[in-house]
Amino acid sequence: MKPALFAACLLPFVLLVWRTLDGSIGPNPVEAITHDTGDWALRLLLATLAVTPLRRLTGWTWMVRLRRMLGLYAFFYAALHFITYLWLDQFFDWQAIFADIAKRPYITVGFAALVLMVPLVVTSTKGWLRRLGPRWKRLHRLVYAIGVLAVLHYLWLVKADLLEPAIYAGVLAVLLAARLPWGGWERRLAGSGRRGVSAAR
Numbered sequence: 001m002k003p004a005l006f007a008a009c010l011l012p013f014v015l016l017v018w019r020t021l022d023g024s025i026g027p028n029p030v031e032a033i034t035h036d037t038g039d040w041a042l043r044l045l046l047a048t049l050a051v052t053p054l055r056r057l058t059g060w061t062w063m064v065r066l067r068r069m070l071g072l073y074a075f076f077y078a079a080l081h082f083i084t085y086l087w088l089d090q091f092f093d094w095q096a097i098f099a100d101i102a103k104r105p106y107i108t109v110g111f112a113a114l115v116l117m118v119p120l121v122v123t124s125t126k127g128w129l130r131r132l133g134p135r136w137k138r139l140h141r142l143v144y145a146i147g148v149l150a151v152l153h154y155l156w157l158v159k160a161d162l163l164e165p166a167i168y169a170g171v172l173a174v175l176l177a178a179r180l181p182w183g184g185w186e187r188r189l190a191g192s193g194r195r196g197v198s199a200a201r
Contacts, residue, residue, distance in 0.1 A: 005066055009073040012040045013080070030088045037081035042150050044074035046171055049147055053178035068124050071143070075117045078150075082114055106156035113149035116142050144179075147172050 016036050019025040025032045048070040055063045085107075090097050101107050120140055122128070129136050151172050154165040 001062070001066060002069065005069055009044065009069065012036065013077070030084065034081060034084045034089065037077045037084060038154070041074050041077035041081055042154060042168055044070050044077060045143075045147055045150055046168065046175065048074055049143065049172070049175045053175060056178075071124065072121060075121045078114050078117060082111070106153050109149045109156070110153035113146045113153060116146050116149070120146075144176060147176070 016025075016033060020029060020033070048067055051063050051067040051070070055061060086092060086097065090100070101111050120142060123132060123136060123139060132139065151165065151169045154168060155162065158165050
């Protein structure tokens with residue numbers, strides 16, 4: 001599964017590079033690159049958050065082994081998103097960049113989400129898991145705040161059509177709600193699913 005997931009996560013980047021080189025990316029390449037990288041960062045972040053609820057519902061423990069790769073790719077696209085803003089949009093005009101971050105709320109929360117992702121990426125290895133022990137899990141709960149900040153970034157960025165960011169916000173709400181202690185609902189659902197499979201057999 002890992003090689004297939006690696007290729008699937010890399011494919012949007014390859015297609016983006018291809019569209020840029022052959023000129024089919026559209027009349028505003030910087031805007032297209034910014035939007036594509038941001039969209040894929042958010043999608044992969046939500047996919048990362050979806051692993052635990054899906055594992056609880058299905059009992060498929062192998063899914064946990066894919067979570068790290070999904071998270072790293074979410075950071076990869078988020079970093080490309082920010083680099084596009086720094087380089088192609090602002091041309092490394094640091095004074096304008098810091099003024100923009102302070103002045104525009106959607107840039108502020110997007111930058112905060114990226115900064116919070118850094119310690120999670122650095123400590124994503126098995127070595128750091130052993131070093132930090134129980135603190136590793138507490139640290140990686142930052143992903144919930146990152147998800148909220150990323151959705152806010154998109155919601156505040158969009159000025160007219162809020163449908164797509166609202167869909168992402170709804171998906172995030174469901175994924176966060178799935179982590180609340182609803183009286184062991186996931187165990188009951190998983191149990192009923194297994195009974196259904198047994199009955200079908």
